[in-house]
Amino acid sequence: MANFSDFGLSSELEKALSNMGFEEPTPIQAQALPIALQGKDMIGQAQTGTGKTTAFGVPLLEKIVKEDGIQGLVLAPTRELAVQVAEELNRIGQVKGIRTLPIYGGQDIGRQIRALKNRPQIIAATPGRLIDHIERKTIRLGTIKTVILDEADEMLNMGFIEDIERILSEIEGERQTLLFSATMPKRIQSLAEKFMHEPEVVKVKSKELTVKNIEQTYIEVHEKQKFDVLCSLLDIQSPELAIVFGRTKRRVDEVVEGLIKRGYSAEGIHGDIPQAKRDQVIRRFKDQTIEIMVATDVAARGLDISGVSHVYNFDIPQDPESYVHRIGRTGRAGNKGLAITFVSPREIDHLKIIESVTKTKMNKQPVPSIKDVLAGNQQATINRLMETIEKNAYNDYKRIAENLLEDTDSVTLLAAALKLLTKDPDVTPVKITAVEPLRARKPKGGGSGGGGRDRKRFGGGDRSRGGRDRRDGGRDRNGRGERSESGSRERRRPRNNSK
Ligand SMILES: Nc1ncnc2c1ncn2[C@@H]1O[C@H](COP(=O)(O)OP(=O)(O)OP(=O)(O)O)[C@@H](O)[C@H]1O
Numbered sequence: 001m002a003n004f005s006d007f008g009l010s011s012e013l014e015k016a017l018s019n020m021g022f023e024e025p026t027p028i029q030a031q032a033l034p035i036a037l038q039g040k041d042m043i044g045q046a047q048t049g050t051g052k053t054t055a056f057g058v059p060l061l062e063k064i065v066k067e068d069g070i071q072g073l074v075l076a077p078t079r080e081l082a083v084q085v086a087e088e089l090n091r092i093g094q095v096k097g098i099r100t101l102p103i104y105g106g107q108d109i110g111r112q113i114r115a116l117k118n119r120p121q122i123i124a125a126t127p128g129r130l131i132d133h134i135e136r137k138t139i140r141l142g143t144i145k146t147v148i149l150d151e152a153d154e155m156l157n158m159g160f161i162e163d164i165e166r167i168l169s170e171i172e173g174e175r176q177t178l179l180f181s182a183t184m185p186k187r188i189q190s191l192a193e194k195f196m197h198e199p200e201v202v203k204v205k206s207k208e209l210t211v212k213n214i215e216q217t218y219i220e221v222h223e224k225q226k227f228d229v230l231c232s233l234l235d236i237q238s239p240e241l242a243i244v245f246g247r248t249k250r251r252v253d254e255v256v257e258g259l260i261k262r263g264y265s266a267e268g269i270h271g272d273i274p275q276a277k278r279d280q281v282i283r284r285f286k287d288q289t290i291e292i293m294v295a296t297d298v299a300a301r302g303l304d305i306s307g308v309s310h311v312y313n314f315d316i317p318q319d320p321e322s323y324v325h326r327i328g329r330t331g332r333a334g335n336k337g338l339a340i341t342f343v344s345p346r347e348i349d350h351l352k353i354i355e356s357v358t359k360t361k362m363n364k365q366p367v368p369s370i371k372d373v374l375a376g377n378q379q380a381t382i383n384r385l386m387e388t389i390e391k392n393a394y395n396d397y398k399r400i401a402e403n404l405l406e407d408t409d410s411v412t413l414l415a416a417a418l419k420l421l422t423k424d425p426d427v428t429p430v431k432i433t434a435v436e437p438l439r440a441r442k443p444k445g446g447g448s449g450g451g452g453r454d455r456k457r458f459g460g461g462d463r464s465r466g467g468r469d470r471r472d473g474g475r476d477r478n479g480r481g482e483r484s485e486s487g488s489r490e491r492r493r494p495r496n497n498s499k
């Protein structure tokens with residue numbers, strides 16, 4: 001078993017890793033560190049939640065010297081991910097006095113310009129906003145030595161290729177380029193050929209694209225029943241934290257509204273929600289103020305939130321890569337997770353394609369019955385009761401209990417109390433606008449397997465329009481007048497509007 005001390009790291013970084021509670025490197029770290037620390041270009045693929053951030057963060061931070069301008073750049077497809085990567089790099093880099101600043105759209109640019117005055121050595125950015133800064137000359141990339149493309153395939157999907165090209169062209173001289181993702185569609189190769197210098201490819205060997213600690217199931221359910229089934233599952237499974245993925249922004253809004261109506265604590269996140277609100281939702285979800293986050297694919301990539309025990313695909317994802325990343329929000333860092341995908345009868349073929357590309361099998365689970373829901377709610381009551389006993393938080397009620405027991409027997413009393421405490425299945429009417437099932441297009445030809453298939457083959461992706469256009473969220477992958485979320489995750493604002 002490898003050890004962090006095997007890599008000849010500086011004592012500061014070794015200390016930082018042990019402060020973070022990292023006892024031994026994960027497989028991708030063990031394989032990537034020796035290569036990346038030599039300064040070589042590298043492509044790293046490993047399953048979700050297996051520590052890719054540290055795998056690139058350590059070689060990046062090791063190279064940084066304290067007083068030399070911006071030396072490192074991490075590009076990420078979404079704002080939340082840029083923020084999270086910056087947080088992790090700051091945690092590791094702190095001991096060495098290295099500062100990472102997140103730069104992302106939707107946040108006041110003046111604030112970012114002020115923060116740049118603190119002279120961060122690393123920038124973790126979404127491409128659009130970084131270009132704004134380059135054009136304003138508030139960020140100069142001339143001193144950069146290391147570039148990391150986190151979730152590179154997704155940045156391609158989102159049409160960021162021109163932006164990436166533009167950004168990299170600003171970086172003069174020799175640079176080390178690292179590219180990481182849990183999925184590596186074939187298209188990545190052209191990106192690598194273009195921007196990397198003889199990259200070494202590091203793939204953590206495993207048959208499946210997903211980690212074993214996520215239990216994967218699916219439920220065949222008609223569109224109209226989805227919402228009730230979701231509520232039933234939430235009652236039966238009482239997740240610690242759950243993410244529910246929907247196909248469109250409207251879908252997310254409607255599911256959130258419905259969940260709140262039925263008494264769940266839920267909030268939504270998608271590309272049309274103002275950034276300040278998005279940040280707040282993530283914060284409230286992380287600190288468990290809300291239990292359910294409903295999201296479009298904007299939250300599918302990279303987010304590392306501990307306590308996410310369940311992922312529900314309210315709508316089956318458009319393509320296998322999206323599936324891999326969505327369910328990867330649970331089962332991270334060796335923890336267990338459960339992923340449940342709703343499939344309408346006409347989407348079964350689509351499900352089979354996801355299974356074959358990801359090389360996994362989802363077990364079919366029956367639609368839960370009212371009896372199951374009641375049993376789940378009863379169990380939840382019992383758990384709450386036991387917690388109250390453990391916490392010793394019942395003393396004020398002891399006297400009342402003793403008085404009541406003088407007239408009524410204990411079993412009757414307790415049964416009545418349990419009945420009162422137990423939630424009845426909530427049947428408050430909720431209407432969710434129906435969406436058409438996703439239709440699978442059979443892949444033409446052999447396909448590469450292992451996530452190597454092109455997205456275009458699934459669900460009729462429209463990638464022919466110009467880059468700007470796509471980024472502005474106008475793309476409609478379903479072709480049915482509902483905006484699909486992909487493409488509006490990071491919006492470029494018109495120049496005069498980005499104050
Ligand atoms: N060596 C380690 N030991 C223990 N925990 C670790 C180690 N390295 C990373 N972690 C933790 O594992 C979790 C997942 O790490 P990270 O977010 O880097 O995964 P990832 O591979 O980038 O996943 P994704 O593909 O979803 O982006 C984080 O909470 C991180 O702190």
Ligand SMILES: [Mg+2]
Binds near residue numbers: 052053150302
């Ligand atoms: Mg990651």
